[in-house]
Amino acid sequence: MTAGEDERLLPVIDDPDTAGHWAAAARGEVAVRTCHDCGTVLHMPRAHCFSCGGDDTFWRTVPGRARLYSWTVVEHQVHPAYPVPYTAVIVELEEPGGVRLGGYLPGRPELRADQPMRVRFENLGDGTVLPQWEPVPGEES
Template sequence: MGAHSILPYDQDRETAGFFAAAAEGRLVYRACNDCNHALHPPTDHCPHCGGWNTAWRDAKGTGSLHTWTTVMHQIHPDYPAPYTLVVVELDDAPEVRLMGRLDGEPELAAGQPMEVWFERLGEGPTLPQWKPVGN
């Protein structure tokens, strides 16, 4: 990959903890400490019970493939096609679905076990990415 001119903003009040954990090689999700509901996108307020007692929780870093799509036409010089965008449901909290990118056109199947790995984007943030278990 090139200079990574498309970088996520990692200093947002509600998502900075996600990126800080990723920089340490940890995958986290936000959850309510009162009703145990996972919150995604992450927020300080729980829409399920109305409480404000939320915190980051460590995830195992495993999930199942929910869906995917392969991009065949290059739209940015840092991301040569083909590549495949995946959406993974966390094993810890299936209501939390996170995206990742795989190079090429891998053979995939719905429900396939996936595991996280961490990609450092140059001098920018670290992103959790996903790959099939065993690859």
């Protein structure tokens, strides 16, 4: 990751294990790495299946729906590009279950455990698109 004093920290979008995730985000999709042989979701993404040992993996597009798993409000600024307060969230995808992803919300939104969340894609303008997560308006858990 690289950043100047006023630039956002950026993911490495050409890493062989995670590039498919970032390519999907650039298309406005959420994708998880999956074993073609046995169907196991490989999260954290890796080239070889930990379940069957296969190496035939692919990126499967999944719905951009999740439930809020955890969150914390950051009150102490640690980088100039991230003004406080902001909220770091961890969501668990509804499909496939068990996959957790992180995200960022500005401010101190009112949140509750298991709250329905949806993906929102943040285009940073340099070819990098970040999947972020926000509460689904009007939906109760």
